[in-house]
Amino acid sequence: MVLVTAARDYINRMLQDISGMKVLILDSQTVSVVSVVYSQTELLQKEVFLVELVDSISKSKESMSHLKAIYFLRPTSENIKHLRRQLANPRFGEYHLFFSNMLKDTQIHILADSDEQEVVQQVQEFYADFVASEPYHFTLNIPSNHLYMLPAVVDPSSLQHFSDRVVDGIAAVFLALKRRPVIRYQRTSDIAKRIAQETAKLMYQQESGLFDFRRTEVSPLLLIIDRRDDPVTPLLNQWTYQAMVHELIGIQDNKVDLRNIGKVPKDQQEVVLSSEQDAFFKSNMYENFGDIGMNIKRMVDDFQQVAKSNQNIQTIEDMAKFVENYPEYKKMHGNVSKHVTLVTEMSKIVEERKLMLVSETEQELACNGGQGAAFEAVTNLLNNESISDIDRLRLVMLYALRYEKESPVQLMQLFNKLASQSAKYKPGVTLPNYHWLPASTSSDCSKPVIFALSIYSMRKFLLVQFLLKQAGVDKRTGDLYGNRDFLNIARNMARGLKGVENVYTQHQPLLFHTMESITKGRLRDVDYPFVGNHFQQGRFGAL
Template identity: 70%
Template sequence: MVLVTAVRDYITRMLSDISGMKVLILDSQTVSIISVVFSQSELLQKEVFLVETIESGAKESMTHLKAVCFLRPTSENFQHLKKVLTNPRFGEYHLYFSNILKNSQIQILGDADEHEVVQQVQEFYADFLAIDPYHFTLNLSSNHVYMLPAVYDPSSMQQICDRMVQGISTIFLALKRRPAIRYQRTSEISRRLANELARLMYEEESHLFDFRRTEMSPLLLIIDRRDDPVTPLLNQWTYQAMVHELIGIRDNTVNIKEASKLDKAQQEVVLSSEQDSFFKANMHENFGDLGMNIKKMVDEFQQKAKSNQNIQTLEDMAKFVEHYPEYRKMHGNVSKHVTMVTEMSRIVDERKLMSVSQIEQDLACNNVGQAAAFEAVTNELNNDSMVEIDRLRLVMLYALRFEKENPQQLELLVNKLASRSASYKPGLVHTLLEQAGTDKRTGDLYGNRDLLNRARNMARGLKGIENVYTQHQPLLYQTIESIVKGRLRDVDYPFIGNHFQHGRPQDVVIFIIGGSTYEEARTVALQNASNNGTRVILGGSVVLNSAKFLSDLEEIHRLGRINTFQ
C-alpha cells in the first residue's frame, strides 16, 4: 500500500461512513494532509457542504449538519474542541485524530461533551503529507533546529523530535508494519530520533505495532541532511524538481506570481501525480523531453478543439456536451503546463542557468580538477548577469568539493563573493563547512573514498553522460544500492537495540532529518520502477530547494554569531 492510497482510504472511510450533508473541520496542518490527496470536487462528491478550520471560531449555528473533524491530537486543538463542544454549532460531531490519543485527551473530550453531540472518536493514522506515492514530508516550520547542538535550545529540539516521531510512527501504523531501525552514527539527532521511535514502537505503544510478523521486517533508516549538502544546492533539470527549484511547490501547489499576463485563476495551479495524468507521466522527464511532450499535448488539444468546432447536427452537439468536462479539463491542463514551462524558460534565460549548471555538475560529479574549477568559478563570479544566489551556490559547491585543497584559493573566492554580493553574510560558506564538511560526513559523497565508487565514476566518465545537466546522482542512490545489496555498514548505520536484520528488506523507509529533495524522490521512483524486489519510501522534515536550504543555513549562521557575542 503506497502513501497516497493509504491516506485517501482513511479520508474516504471518514466521509463515506457518515451519510448526508457534512461540514469538514480541519486544523492548519490537516488541511495540507487532505489537500495533497483529495481535490475539492472529490470532497463535494462525498457531500461535504463546507470546509472550516478549528481555529476559525465560526459562530453560525447549523444543527441540521453533521461535523466531521480531522485533527492532529495537539494540546491547542483540544483547547479549541473544549470550546466547540461547550457550545456546539452542529447536530453531531464525529472526531477523527491523525495520531495516537492519550488517555488524558480522551478524558478531556468526555468532560467537555455535556450536550452529548460526539458520536464517535477514532484514530486514523495519517500524520504526514503524502505528496507522491513514495514521498512524504512533515512541513516542519523550524527546520534549521536540527543543525543546532541539543544544549542550545533543548525545548525546540524536543518539539522537532516529537513531531518527527509522530509523523514517522504513523507511516508504519498506516502500513501496518513494525520496522527494524537504523540511524546515521555521526548524527546525534538521528540517534536520538531512532531511540525515541524504538521506545514508542517497542515499549510504550508496542500493542499498536504488534502486527502479523513477516519473514523480513521493513527497515527504517534515519539519516542527516548534512551528509549530502550538495544535492539541495544544485539547479534541477527534471520537471517536478525544476518547478520547485525555480518557482516553488507547497503542498503540491505552485504559485506563479511573477509570470506575466496571467489571470488570477492561472497564478495558482496544482501539480499532483494523482490528479494530473500528464504530470504523472512527465514529472521526472528532463527539460528538453518535457518541451517536446508538451508540444504533443498542445497538438492533440488543437485537433480536439478543431473537431469540436465542427458542430453541424444535434448529434454533434450532444457528443460535444457529453465530452465537455473532459474538454475543459484538457484545456486547463494544456494552459497550466504551457504556462509553467514558459515561466521556467524565462528564468533559465534570465539567470543564464545552463552555463551555471554545467559548472555545478562538474563540481558535484568530480569531473574537473581544482585549478580548472577555481578558474571556472572565478569567471562566473565576474559575470555581471549572475544573480546573487547562483554566485553563492557555486562558491559553496566549490568549498565542499575542494575543502582540503588549497584553502588560500577558497578564501579568494569567498572574498570575491563578498565583494560582488551586497547581501552575502560573511562567514556563511565556513558555516556550511562547519555543519557539513568532509570531517562531518559519513557517506562517500564524491565517490572517491571507496575503490568500487571510484571505478563506477570512471566507468560513467568513459561511457559518457546522456545529459550533462542531469548527470549528478544524490548520495541517496549509493545508500539505496547498499541496502539492496546488503552492504550498508553496521559501523556507519547501527541498529537500535537487538532488532537486527539479515538479508534484503522488501520495504525500506528512509527519513532525512533536515529535508528531502525532489531529485532524491526521483531516484526513489526510478528504484521502485526497476522492480528489483525492494520498495523504498522517502520522507523528510521538509521538501528542500536551494533557497530553503540556504535560509536554514543562514539562520544557523545568525544564531552562531549571536552565541559568539554573548
C-alpha cells in the same frame, strides 16, 4: 499499499459511513493532509458542504444543528482545548471526532468530561498524520526543519517539539502501512540518533501492542539521516520537471502559486501539480527539461486537433456530441495552459540567470575532480555580471565542499572575488579567521583578513564558513564524492569511460548510493548502527 491510497482510505472511511449533510473541520496541518489526496469536488460528492478550520469554528456562535460535524485533527493540546470549548456549547447536531495520531488517555478523559450534552457519536484514531504528496513521498511540513540538525543553536523546548513531531509522523506512516520497522541512524548526527531512539521506544515499548503486525519476509528498514551527509544536492540547480518547478517557482502541498510571475489568467494563478490527478505530469515529472518542451508541444498539437474538430458542428448530433465531450475538452484546455505557463516561466528564469552555463560548472564540481579547471570555471562565472548573487554563492559553496582540504588558498581567492563584487560600504571590516585554512599554508593565512565589505558580503562569507563547519568532510559519514571507497572509484571511472548522456543531470545524490548499499546488504553498521538489539538478519526493504 502506497501512502496516497492509505490517506485516501482513511478520509473515505470518515465521510462515507456518516450519511447526510456534513461539515468537515480541520486544523492547519490536517488541511494539508486532506488537500493533497482529496479534491473539493470529491468532498461535495460525499455531502460535505462546508470546510472550516477548528480555530475559526471556535469564534462563531451560529447554530447549524442540521449539519453533522466531522472533526479531523492532530491530537495536540491546543486542538483538545478547542474541542472542550465547542463541546460545551455544541452548534452541530452530531460530532464525529477523528484524530490523525495516537490520543493520550488524559485527552480521552478530557473529551468525555466535556461531552455533557452527549453529542459525540464516536472518537477514532485514523493514522494520516503526514502529507502524502506522492505515492512514495511524504512530508511533515515542518518549517525551517534544517535548523534542528544543529541542536546547539536551537532552544531545547523547540528541539523536543520538533523531535516529537517527527516521531509522531513516522509512527503514523508505519501504522498506516501496518508495519513495524528495523531502525538505523546516521552515526555522526545527534538529532538522527535521538529521533531513531525515540521512535524505537515508542514502537517497541510504549505502544508495542499497537505495532504488533504480522511479520513479512522482507523486514522494512527505517533509516534516519540528516542533510549534512550530502550538502551538495540542494546546492545544484535541477533539470527534471517536478524538481525544476519546485526549485524555480515553488510547490506547496502539490500547488504552485503563479500570482507573482506576471499576467496569468485568474483560473491559472494557482495550479495543481499532482501525479494522481494529472496524467501528463505523472508521465513527465522525472523527464529532463529538454524532453519536457517537446512533450508539451505534442500535447498542444493534440489539443489543437481536438479543438478544431469540436468547432466543426454541422448537425444536432454533432452538437450533442460536443456538449457530451465538453467537460473533458475543458479539462484538457486547463491542463495544456497550465503546463505551457509553467514551462514558459521556467524558460525565462533559465535564460535570465544563465542557468545552463551555471549548471554545467555545478555538475563538474559535484561529479569530477579536476581542481585547476574547476577553479578557472568558477572564477570566470564570478566575473560574469549576468550570474545572479545566489548562483555565485552556490558555486563558491560547491567549490568549498569539494576542495576545502586540497586548495585552501584558491578558495580564499574565490571568496575575495565573491565578496568584492558587493563591496559598497566602508573599508576596514575585519573577518574572523578562515577555519578551513591551516596556519602552515602561508604566513598570512592564519591572520584576520581585511576587506571592504557590505553587510551582505559578510553574510555570504559566514554562510560559506558555517557550511564547512557543519557539513565539511570531517562531519560527513558517507563517501560523498566517491573517491574513498574502491567500488565508488571504479563506478566513477566506468561512468567516465562510457560518457554522460546529459551533462546537466549526471550527478546522483548520495542517497541513491545509500539505497543501493541497503538493497545489496553493504550498508556499514559502524556508520549506520541499529537501535538497541532490534537487528534482524536477512533481507531488508527500505522506506
